[in-house]
Amino acid sequence: MTQSESCDDDPQTTQEQILQATYRALHRYGYAGLTIQRIADFTDVSKSSIYYHHEDKDELLLAFLERVLRDVQAGFEIEPEHDPVADLERFLERIFASIDPEPATEALPIGAYVEIRSQAVSNAAYRERVTDIDDALESQFRSLLQQGVEQGVVKDVDVGQVSEYLLTTIVGTLERYATTDEFAVEVVRAELERYLEHRVIA
Incomplete structure (x- = not known):
């Protein structure tokens, strides 16, 4: 922002x-x-x-989450190169770059985002906005994976399941990064790359 x-x-x-x-x-x-x-x-x-x-802080933060949703959609948008695997790798690169403790560009503080996200446990309006943000990310994964399957560069995987796994890994990474003193983001990234290499990429 x-x-x-x-x-x-x-x-x-x-x-x-x-x-x-x-x-x-x-x-x-x-x-x-x-x-x-x-x-x-x-x-x-x-x-x-x-x-x-x-009206109050919660209403303001809901508007802020709407802005975050637009930023997520715009910030992680990539220019297609007609190579779904390369596009997927660049998409993940964008996401992990946002987790960098010293990002090259200004991004939503991860700790603040995780704190806001936690409000969705008991607040239906927050839950709806957080779900929209998750859906936007998962939709990107689904689209790239489906293109890869159709072009034969991605194995005949269940696109929905793989997308859910990727999203859950990313969200878990954000949660741990924000809430623990020692967490090696690069380890998660390396394992995720191995998962894609052996289980997803043809």
Whole structure:
């Protein structure tokens, strides 16, 4: 999510500033420490203006998750090279790059995302947004794998099952990365590459 220093009274611009400030506040304080005031501190938009656009923190975070969903879809989008295997590898490269502790591009703090994701356990609205994000990622996997099967470069696997496995591995990686002191992302990545080489790629 890119940052902007501009300030405008236009509702869409104000909303964008609020979402960008939410990103920065999450980065600083995490979900548990997030407040409307702390969000306001990261922007020229007043606390009362934030409440004008959003009833409470949960409603704001739901809007933020909608933005995350769009960023996931756009950020992991790749230019097809008509080689499903290469496209799948590049897609996974994009995902693991976002887990890098020192990413080359600004990304949603993983800890904050995991904290928000955990709210889906008891909040149906959060669960719906998180499910949408998962579905977007799984759909990408399904599409690439199906193309590979049709072109004969991917084995005749159950595309749905493989997609579910890949997604679950990625989500589990995010969870462990955010919640444990010692976790080697590169080990998971290497094993995932071996899985694809021996079980999926023809």
